[in-house]
Amino acid sequence: MNRSLRLAIPMLAATILVFPTQASAAGKAKLLANATIKSLTATMLTATADGKDSSFSVDAKTQVIGKGIGTKSRAKGGKAAITDLLNVGDRVAVTYQEDGTTMRATKVELKAAAAK
Numbered sequence: 001m002n003r004s005l006r007l008a009i010p011m012l013a014a015t016i017l018v019f020p021t022q023a024s025a026a027g028k029a030k031l032l033a034n035a036t037i038k039s040l041t042a043t044m045l046t047a048t049a050d051g052k053d054s055s056f057s058v059d060a061k062t063q064v065i066g067k068g069i070g071t072k073s074r075a076k077g078g079k080a081a082i083t084d085l086l087n088v089g090d091r092v093a094v095t096y097q098e099d100g101t102t103m104r105a106t107k108v109e110l111k112a113a114a115a116k
Helices: 002-026 069-075
Strands: 029-040 044-049 052-055 063-065 091-099 102-112
Touching: 029 052, 044 091, 052 069, 052 091, 063 069
Parallel strands: 063 102
Antiparallel strands: 029 044, 029 091, 044 052, 091 102
16 A cells, blocks of 8 residues: 555646646637638738738648638648638638747638638
8 A cells, every 4th residue: 555655646737737838838729710811922921800910921831721722732742822712701710829929820721711
């Protein structure tokens, strides 16, 4: 019993120390829901929600999901740029992280494609 207790206490302490770090890191992501793409380049996405424009940097790590995105990506050999997957006027939800004055999009979810 004493030996089990000596092993359990350090494990419990390690768990307590690690948990707050993971919780605070997960809390940094923010969401801009129900936005419309106003402009789009290979490195920047500007979306409008509630009458306010927000600009986000995008890169190869930005995940783009939604109906038809996988098909478009496969058509480009799996190396599609964000400009190949999304268009101005598309309705999206943007998950992003703020780093000072810069907002970096980590995920863009296509909710509805723009009417053609």
